[in-house]
Amino acid sequence: MNCDSIASSYRWIEYAVFGPYLERARFHWIDDLADAKNVLILGDGDGRFLARYAAANPGARIDSVDLSGRMLQLSERRLTKLGAGSRRGIRLIYADALSTDRLDGPYDLVIANFFLDCLDHAEHDRLIRNLAGEMALEARWLVTDFRIPAAPKRAWVFLMLTKIMYFFFHALTGLQNRELVDFSPNLIRAGFYRVRQRTWLFGYLFSDVWER
Numbered sequence: 001m002n003c004d005s006i007a008s009s010y011r012w013i014e015y016a017v018f019g020p021y022l023e024r025a026r027f028h029w030i031d032d033l034a035d036a037k038n039v040l041i042l043g044d045g046d047g048r049f050l051a052r053y054a055a056a057n058p059g060a061r062i063d064s065v066d067l068s069g070r071m072l073q074l075s076e077r078r079l080t081k082l083g084a085g086s087r088r089g090i091r092l093i094y095a096d097a098l099s100t101d102r103l104d105g106p107y108d109l110v111i112a113n114f115f116l117d118c119l120d121h122a123e124h125d126r127l128i129r130n131l132a133g134e135m136a137l138e139a140r141w142l143v144t145d146f147r148i149p150a151a152p153k154r155a156w157v158f159l160m161l162t163k164i165m166y167f168f169f170h171a172l173t174g175l176q177n178r179e180l181v182d183f184s185p186n187l188i189r190a191g192f193y194r195v196r197q198r199t200w201l202f203g204y205l206f207s208d209v210w211e212r
């Protein structure tokens with residue numbers, strides 16, 4: 001997957017399709033998680049979450065890993081606007097999140113906002129297994145993403161929307177995964193349990209905090 005070509009328009013496409021909802025979802029738990037010390041952000045994209053989180057938790061060490069150079073440039077620009085104080089302790093890492101080579105754990109918080117939907121079953125398995133060894137004993141995951149609601153009357157609308165999104169992401173970025181995969185069994189196997197959940201849009205959007 002290469003998001004370079006959509007990096008500058010990503011935000012505006014998001015607002016056009018979902019209005020403020022994705023932003024509400026990804027920012028929802030920030031204040032509750034602002035006590036973390038060593039944070040890993042996976043596939044943060046244009047850095048909107050990173051900038052908001054860094055402002056809320058200026059003392060944290062934060063590693064933000066992304067596979068798009070253009071997205072990382074946008075993150076860098078946002079951090080520069082925040083000022084030198086907020087930039088301290090933050091590493092922007094151009095790397096595949098499925099590799100642990102550049103990581104510097106143990107992390108007590110891992111964040112995946114609209115990132116796990118890019119991965120298939122095998123990649124979830126690999127990512128969560130790899131990261132288990134990079135996380136502190138008492139660690140948390142924040143996962144914000146899409147899920148097809150259980151109510152059959154609404155499910156088809158969200159199924160269609162999801163198929164369309166995957167079609168466009170595949171065409172524009174080469175994304176290989178084509179469906180939403182439930183990552184929960186992998187987190188449970190790694191010893192985590194869900195402690196908080198908030199949903200929007202009839203359950204299509206969720207933001208969950210997991211702890212171990």
Ligand SMILES: C[S@@+](CC[C@H](N)C(=O)[O-])C[C@H]1O[C@@H](n2cnc3c(N)ncnc32)[C@H](O)[C@@H]1O
Pocket residue numbers: 001002003026042043044045046049065066067068071095096097098112113114115118
């Ligand atoms: C759908 S965007 C989500 C961006 C952002 N987290 C948000 O809340 O909207 C997925 C992001 O993950 C990055 N990405 C995809 N696969 C990756 C991988 N294997 N390793 C690191 N980053 C990856 C993409 O470059 C992109 O910035």
